[in-house]
Amino acid sequence: MRASLITLVTLSLALLSVAEPLLSPINVHEKRNSIPRGWSLTRRHDTASVLPLRFALKQRNIEDIGTYLYDISHPKSPNYGQHWTAGEISRKFAPSDESLSAVQDWLIENGMERERIKVSPTKGWIQVDATVEEAERLMNTEYNVYTHQTGQEHVACEAYHLPEHISPHVDFVLPSVHFDAKLTRRSGDDGRASNIGQPGVGIKPKTTGAVTETVSEIEQCNEYITPVCLRALYGLEYEPVATEKNSYGIVEYTPEAYLKSDLEMFAMNYSQDLLGKEPYQISIDGGYQQMEYQGFDYNGEPDLDLQYGMTLVTGKQQVTLYQAGDMVEGASFNNFLDAIDGTYCTFEGGDDYTQDSKYPDYSPGGYAGPEDCGTVKPAYVISTSYGYDEADLTPFYAERQCAEYAKLGLMGVTILYSSGDDGVAGNDDYCLNPNGTQTADGTMFDPSFPGTCPYVTSVGATMMKPNASVYDAQPEMACMEVIYSGGGFSNYFAMPEYQKEAVDYYLQTYPPDYPATMWNSTGMSRAFPDIAANGANYVVAVDGEFELVYGTSCSSPVSGAIFTMINDARLAVGKGPIGFINPTIYSAEFAGLFNDITEGTNPGCGTDGFNATIGWDPVTGLGTPNFPKLLAKWLTLP
Known part of the structure; x- marks a missing residue:
């Protein structure tokens, strides 16, 4: 439902x-x-x-959208993989x-x-x-x-x-x-969802500064993460063969933009098959690679996403960069969704211009062209390393957007979002108060969005254990260095059927010892994250030097690259993309195909947060991808 x-x-x-x-x-x-x-x-x-x-x-039929999506996404369903066309979706729900x-x-x-x-x-x-x-x-x-x-x-x-x-x-x-x-809930923040690309707004990667020594890679993965470390951790040894049929999309929001010189610098050191290559850029509502403002706040996120996303799918697979918003108005997730699905522009009343940017933008320097509405074909996998706190948005706004992610899932699109970098707290360590406001001294857990939408895959963060080797049996734990993996339980969305068994087991076996006034302890709400990937000590070229970068902003594009390669293998043998993966990865058929993470917590709001445990947990989800196992299993599905 x-x-x-x-x-x-x-x-x-x-x-x-x-x-x-x-x-x-x-x-x-x-x-x-x-x-x-x-x-x-x-x-x-x-x-x-x-x-x-x-x-x-x-x-019509909108109350059944979850049922329709489950029907084509669960591996035991006779309709698995029979994705809908945009026209079929429009006719079904109009x-x-x-x-x-x-x-x-x-x-x-x-x-x-x-x-x-x-x-x-x-x-x-x-x-x-x-x-x-x-x-x-x-x-x-x-x-x-x-x-x-x-x-x-x-x-x-x-x-x-x-x-x-x-x-x-x-x-x-x-x-x-x-x-x-929508109310302004934080001092100095006007609360617009379209501010997501501004420095300091929403989920952002963190840095501890420049890397001061030469990284010898595989032997130092417990201190420095480079592409070779990720390939070893997750078994990603694969050369794509169906690149013309496949697609991988990464979303960025102006004024944040990657620097070509940084991409070249990274390629020379860690990914030489990317030398001279750039992502295929699609401008949405005037988005472009601005160079007026530079620095980690402007270049760190896109540099990270593209350097690792492009490297892991290799230079053979083109990566599409969706650059959204002009320098004046910016863009929100809704503006991006308008572009990849024309029906969304007016769905349930259309965008909220107290939240979302409105185009044409006739301000000086603004994008005066028409709003992008259904102008862009969505990629099979789309990764976004940005996010809000759930409480930043009204319930109506969040549910409307969540329904759109379900429609994209029906079309065979895999949607990934970072789960957040502040544990059970919201962005910038803000927590909730009983009256719904968010403050630094709040005491109630503050879940993220869109990660709490049941129709996206929320990605948490892990890190290498101190002194561990990538060849150890269990080399990773929940990320507790610089950032903490976002996770917990939604205050807006009900628990989807696909995760009920896993979450029930967690709540019964490892019941959190916090009063019900601090978190949604009903056992009936959407739990997140769904999976995790490494999010600490990434070596990233930013503004002409290598820096150490941390965050679920690392985890999402890496996971997206892995699922893109699984799509490649399926497309190569005449099968379709994996689409909405959550009912599949939570199913009994996929049990044990992720590397279970059982150490660490995700502190916040004056607490230690939740614990990483055996099985699913609200810190690292089902665990990190095991590419060979996942690939083999997905190839057996229709």
Whole structure:
């Protein structure tokens, strides 16, 4: 079933849909029981003001999207690997013509001229600009202005009604009872999701500075990670043969950009088959390789992602760089998703321009071209080393985006995200408070996003044990040097069926000794990460010198490269890509095919966090990839 929001502590909204007697010509469609914490009723809204009323039409079958995805992703399913086309997805979830006609006719009957009624290209959304007076009469409601303790205002109502014959066709109406207004929760941070590429925002790699000695590689992997170390750790000895059929995508967000000179410097020392080669760049909403600002904050992430991602798939396999956002507006994950799936541009109302960048951008230096919407073909594997805290985003925003990852999975795309670098805490060691805010002295665990979405694969971090050799039986532990592997339990999303057995075993066998007020201890929420890979002591060329780099930002592109090579082997024998891997890797058929990590913790919020244990755990997931075992098993699947 579709990922559902979990009502937890004060982090979720209290909404209740109440129906009046069937004989009534109108029904209460949505009703709010109370004003959310921090808000107060200020005044009645001016009846002459104009509201952009938006009616989200019922998406057919959307509640079953998880079931559809599971059906083509579980190795025991007779439909395994039978991925859908974009057209099939659009037709499956598009609202019916009956819903569209019913709502349009109702609006016209109530005095809304046809020219005022706008329908989204996917027919999922109807908008009409109406005065407050018209809206109140239309839905038998009253609109008020509410003010947050921060000073931000929001328009909402206590409840609204829809006619009995219209209610089955409408999912929800905005603005209405919802308080999905994004608040600034951190001092000096405007909270926009499109700030993800700015220095210091979200998940970022860390550095301890320059490497001051010549690295002799395999003998020093416990101190310096280079490509040869990763190949030895995970058995990645493979030369791709189906490169024309395969694809690997890495996403970066302007102003962060790689330097060609750094890529050349790395290739000369560690990957000579990359000499003279660059990724194939696709610009999204004006994205480009800016060189005005340089330094680790601007070049560290892209340099890391591309140097290791490109090296591990070898110079034979082209890597696609998705560079998103101009220098003025930047971009959010939603802007990127718009580009690779045109239906997402208007899905459930489209982007939130309090969060996402809007194009054309007519600011000086901005990208004045049209918004990229369905202009880019997604790669088979897409790795992103950026991320938010789940609480940075509203539940509605997060669930809408999560549904899009499910659609990409249906198309056969593997989506990887870093799990975070601050253990059970959020980015920059912020933790949650009971009122939903995030502060440095908060005490509640603060999970990341999109890693908590059930339809992505969340990647945690490991490190070499002190004095260990890559040839040891168990050379790695959870990363506890400079960064801690992000992991824990979602406050927004329910536990998917595919991980229930593994997570139940963990909770019953190794129950965390923390009060329920500190973490989501219900046993019913999405747990993360799913897997892990090394995330410490990477030797990376940044701004003309080699630096030591740490983070789950390392783990995600390395894992993506490994899955890309598995796709190569399958494509070479006429099979399809592995697509959404989570139901497969959690299945009994894949038990023991990852290197189990059983040492270390992921501290945060004044605690030691969770423990790495035998089996799945909320520190390193199922463990690190064992390429030969995974490849052999995936080749047996249809």
